[in-house]
Amino acid sequence: MKKNVLIIGAGGVARVVAHKCAQYNNELGRIAIASRSIEKCRSIIDSIARKASLKVADEIKAYALDALDVAATAELIKRTQSQIVINVGTAFLNMSILRACMETGAAYLDTAIHEQPDKICETPPWYANHEWKHKKECQAKKITAILGVGFDPGVVNAYAALAAQRYFEQIDSIDILDVNAGSHGRYFATNFDPEINFREFTGTVWSWQNEGWVSNRMFEVSRSEDLPQVGEHKLYLTGHDEIHSLSKHLNVPNIRFWMSFGEHYINVFNVLNNLGLLSEKPVKTAEGLEVVPLKLVKAILPDPASLAAGYRGKTCIGNLVKGHKDGKPRELFIYNVAEHEAAYAETDSQGISYTAGVPPVAAARLIASGQWDTGDMRNVEELPVEPFLHLLDEMGLPTRIKEAADDRPWAG
Known part of the structure; x- marks a missing residue:
């Protein structure tokens, strides 16, 4: 104990x-x-x-x-x-x-x-x-x-294990869907550490497909889903932590992670990325100062904790699981919906x-x-x-x- x-x-x-x-x-x-x-x-x-x-x-x-x-x-x-x-x-x-x-x-x-x-x-x-x-x-x-x-990773890993243990005899695919349908009212901000946030999206997008690793570019592959309480959203194939353990520990041939992004986020992200401002490599200014562009962008953007008071709306995160039970095809969405306002009221x-x-x-x-x-x-x-x-x-x-x-x- x-x-x-x-x-x-x-x-x-x-x-x-x-x-x-x-x-x-x-x-x-x-x-x-x-x-x-x-x-x-x-x-x-x-x-x-x-x-x-x-x-x-x-x-x-x-x-x-x-x-x-x-x-x-x-x-x-x-x-x-x-x-x-x-x-x-x-x-x-x-x-x-x-x-x-x-x-x-x-x-x-x-x-x-x-x-x-x-x-x-x-x-x-x-x-x-x-x-x-x-x-x-x-x-x-x-x-x-x-x-x-x-939550992701974490709770979605538990959802995957729950599906395998209780609801399916065979799982063909797990698609983890992450939608933030909330609005913070700022011109541009990230919901967690900007440095970590951007690093997720500037590298190779790895997914587990047909029992092997597949690489894509960010925003290359998308889908639309109508999810409980938050409605229809466009989601993009994204690399994420949980795929790296679930692919090892569960006998599932296809495991992918999808996240929703608005057009405004994508446009700003692409401008920053194309200008080199999301690079983790240091550069020197004309004055001889060494600066990491990504850390500079982090310093300029709002602290994610500062978004809380004005945040409105809901998140919906869960696992869309497809497979078989009792010899018949089965499809489940195991999920949670959280409210920004309720989170602020409590914490x-x-x-x-x-x-x-x-x-x-x-x-x-x-x-x-x-x-x-x-x-x-x-x-x-x-x-x-x-x-x-x-x-x-x-x-x-x-x-x-x-x-x-x-x-x-x-x-x-």
């Missing part, structure tokens, strides 16, 4: 994680928040106080931390007596924080695949380049490490942050109770997923299943 949570990161997702940890601190124990900016950590703590989110009265402490410093991170884990570390900082930190957890015995959770600053869209399966190299060490040291336990964050921030806290609760404290490294689809989905139903991210005209709660 593990207690006490250290949250690393202080953006919009970290704010949701902190609120949700506070709501279940009777199970999770003491909470600490660490980031390069201690002021951002204190802002989150103030938000928790305003919303009266703490289930049990306790002090939440803020710390300044450079999480690339393994020794400093390990020392903070020990000082706070944290047995569970939730990494919701930038994806560049994964390996450093994981190493600190392996040195201290703390359980490790993250919400995205590791990235190297000088590499975009690595050779698949991407997890094999970084995280999976430490599987044997985690097992030998009995370190629980749960990878990619946000001072927008819906994208909410969908990413609730799942790692559900996972932390399962580690605290022992159900997911496996003493090794796993992706979500390798774990018992039904307890996870039950907790998400309780915590604000209910799962539904649409089959033809029937639209019902998954556990109904």
